[in-house]
Amino acid sequence: MESNLLIMGVGCVVAAIIGGGFRFFGMDVPLINSIKRQMLLGLFGLVLISPTVNPNGLTHFKCDRYARVAIEQHKKNLKLGCNLVGIRWHDNFEGHYNWCLSQSNGISKYEMDLRKSKLDDCAKSVKI
Incomplete structure (x- = not known):
């Protein structure tokens, strides 16, 4: 379970960091259109990661x-x-x-x- 939380959390944080989108085979792939959503996604990712950082x-x-x-x-x-x-x-x-x-x-x-x-x-x- 902890590894699933870690993977999902890291995914959320990465998505928040590259929130403006990225290019994939010449196509623009927008991820998040809003800074507020980027920040919330990053926070959510950190919440998911925190139990794995602090196993207690x-x-x-x-x-x-x-x-x-x-x-x-x-x-x-x-x-x-x-x-x-x-x-x-x-x-x-x-x-x-x-x-x-x-x-x-x-x-x-x-x-x-x-x-x-x-x-x-x-x-x-x-x-x-």
Whole structure:
């Protein structure tokens, strides 16, 4: 994912820099007609590149999302009366967030998917 962001970001920045267009086999190819659009495209490119320059930015974003989803899943557990307990079932944002930061890629997604599966099984048996 990071390499895709980097490629798209660099593409946006390059397009912004040559925004006046270029010649290709004798044809003029206009890219952007407006300085404002050029600047916005350049900024957008820099935003796409920034997580790859600061890899922790993407990790913090991922773990913030992980913690929020974990809490929502815990709330659903309580709402459905599933009685799922253990270290994955709580509403402590910092606990979920810090746990995610300490894990390698893929583990947090596995945990979210596992909680979702348990909740889906519970919902089938509860039949709201």
